[in-house]
Amino acid sequence: MENPSNTASGARSAILHVAFCVDDRYVPRMGATIASIMANNAGAHFVFHVFVFSISDENRRRVAQLEQRFGVGTMIHVIDPEQFREFHHFIKSSYYSAATFTRLVVPKVLAGVADRVVYLDADILCVGNVDELRTLDLAGKVVAAVPDAPVTMARRTKALDMRSKLYFNAGMMLVDVAAWMAAGISEKAVEVLSSDREDLRFQDQDALNLALEDRTLFLDNKWNHIYGLVADLERDRRKLSLQGEAVFIHFAGSVKPWSLWTGHEATELFRTYHAMSPWGDLPLEAAPQNYKEMRMYSRFLFQRREFGNSLAWYWRYLAKKRSRARATG
Structure with a gap:
């Protein structure tokens, strides 16, 4: 240009x-x-x-x-x-x-x-x-x-x-x-x-x-x-609920709207704009990517009363964390 x-x-x-x-x-x-x-x-x-x-x-x-x-x-x-x-x-x-x-x-x-x-x-x-x-x-x-x-x-x-x-x-x-x-x-x-x-x-x-x-x-x-997805998900709120007018929604915090595994409505908004971009053919994150996300996902599932899935993801979190500790130790 x-x-x-x-x-x-x-x-x-x-x-x-x-x-x-x-x-x-x-x-x-x-x-x-x-x-x-x-x-x-x-x-x-x-x-x-x-x-x-x-x-x-x-x-x-x-x-x-x-x-x-x-x-x-x-x-x-x-x-x-x-x-x-x-x-x-x-x-x-x-x-x-x-x-x-x-x-x-x-x-x-x-x-x-x-x-x-x-x-x-x-x-x-x-x-x-x-x-x-x-x-x-x-x-x-x-x-x-x-x-x-x-x-x-x-x-x-x-x-x-x-x-x-x-x-x-x-x-x-x-x-x-x-x-x-x-x-x-x-x-x-x-x-x-x-x-x-x-x-x-x-x-x-x-x-x-x-x-x-x-x-x-x-x-x-x-x-x-500023919109914190963690605060929503820890209360099992999966609707995007803005407090007042917004031009820029800033998804600050450790959970982002491209994390499809959260099930939050914000992921659909992100997916819409992602599909419009030149990167639209690339997959978004269907599952937690690291041990911190695994632990959070376990908590979110517990709030949804999905206790079996919550426990399974907690065990995955522990295994991932131990593996990481061995690799860095």
């Missing part, structure tokens, strides 16, 4: 740039997110930026298919050590992997390409129109984001000693690229991460909240409607 940096500023503003930071395994999940955006925003102009450390030829080919299928632009940004050069000594001397810093390079890479960019986690589905984000007045702030769940916000602002008592979930951020660069947000976040603070539970999300305190415009929850 044509490099968006070659277009006039006015033309750039008509394009909504959306960025994902994923590993190769998550690229197909991202495909469903993109399909959901396009299904609910027909005729709108998007460029999707995929930030990866590596990507298979097959996934690269399917990303390219998004352009023909939906009439969008795509740009793959393979992150190499040079892009982390300014963070190298922090990465080398800290407990964090390079992946922790990935979101921090997005504005630098897109400077001159996009005036603003929407960052999205790949466990988000779009169920509404996003046009408002193209022209949303950021009121002089660097980013717009949504408050995290009330319990999380109270705990994190206390732990981090945040004077504003406001804490956002970084799964969705609308970023003013120039303002981010001018304020040195990446550098401020890296400084937090390199400080060896013991109160950083959520790593770069905590660091971004500290770096962006008083620089964040807080949006309605519809822009990052």
